[in-house]
Amino acid sequence: MKEMKSIICFTAVLGLAWSLPSYWEDNTFVSKESSEDGQGKGVKSTNCSCGWTNKGRIVGGREALVNEYPLMAGLVSAEDQLLFCGASIITTHHALTAVHCTIEYKGQKIFLAVGEHNLLSDKEKEAALYPIDRTIEHENYNDMTLANDIALVVVKRKIDFSQRIGPVCLPNKVLNLVNEHVKVLGWGLTTDGGSQSSVLMKVNLKVIPTSECFKSHPIDIGSPKAKNVMCTYRDNKDSCEGDSGGPVIWLDPETNRFTLVGLVSHGRMCAGDSPAINVNVGFFLPWIQEKIASTGFKEKTCAKTNKK
Structure with a gap:
């Protein structure tokens, strides 16, 4: 990779x-x-831990810090070990990406990469590849206009969440x-x-x-x-x-x-x-929840609640 x-x-x-x-x-x-973005409590809570960041002092530039965004994932081809698209972790078994990414690799073996930062380095200790069981593409995807360009990724085994990897x-x-x-x-x-x-x-x-x-x-x-x-x-x-x-x-x-x-x-x-x-x-929230339920995993996604 x-x-x-x-x-x-x-x-x-x-x-x-x-x-x-x-x-x-x-x-x-x-x-x-700010270095406080994604850290510390807000005035409202979420139903499960999500969307946090790992930051030090912001010096400038556009490179993200190592594992600054635990939610970040990528799709990797098993054949050539190349990362070809981005994705976002939403549960321990699911991620979201675009249909135009998954449809090209339909029927091929691909992985979900988590905990990655530098593609040329092996220093990210928690970086891991999770075999993808299947991808579920939106039924009304249009390959000409790319309308409804959303797909659900389902991994074969549970993603190990930590401070550096999460939804x-x-x-x-x-x-x-x-x-x-x-x-x-x-x-x-x-x-x-x-x-x-x-x-x-x-x-x-x-x-x-x-x-x-x-x-x-x-x-x-x-x-x-x-x-x-x-x-x-x-x-x-x-x-x-x-x-x-x-x-x-x-x-x-x-x-x-x-x-x-x-x-x-x-x-x-x-x-x-x-x-x-x-x-x-x-x-696409109704579609996302429907497809997650169809995979058989009793997973819940995280979102804001009215609780403080």
Whole structure:
């Protein structure tokens, strides 16, 4: 797994010209990131431990600290031991990723990698590969538009949770995060057409209205009011820096824990002048719970409660 594979940056070949509205320009993008994010208690709790981080003092740069985000996982091909997509741990037997990641490897042996940071190093003591039993793709996935690009990964044996490996929180409803900053994690391309990062990277993006995203991706989105997608943008930054299928997370100020609000799906150009399209996880909550139940494991996902 210490070799690397180029990640495809999906290009939408259909769509209208789009220019960024002036009110979405955010070149300064002052980071509010704190070493306390994902640590300590919030004003509300979760029904199980989730979305925490492991941090020291933040010095700067975009590389995540080793096991800073225990929720992060990746898909690895057994044939060539290459990490080809990102994923997010949601229970001891389940993870979420994108259909366009799993469908290419249908019928092949793949693993879920957890506890990883540097793909060229063996120093992550808790890094492990879990054989994947099966993947469950959304029934209404469209391979032309990548609509409903969500898949459930089921591993054969229980993932050993620890301080460095654990689940992300799920939302308990569809969230309106327009104008909020979210974070994308992955080992993806550092530039469009460039090389893959050997270390886990993170990038902050802004959620923009679906109606704006529709202007550049009308065929893919289908409607300016579509709720199954979440669009993100930042000038000269993109989810190209995160693997396809990887997490788009939001720090819930009430819990001080990271919530999985999106999955990296596709866009027209990595770090270009058009938005990226992500799966809106909140929209698919009923589907996620239904498919987890169908696997036979009595697992519960973690989410915010009304308890303090």
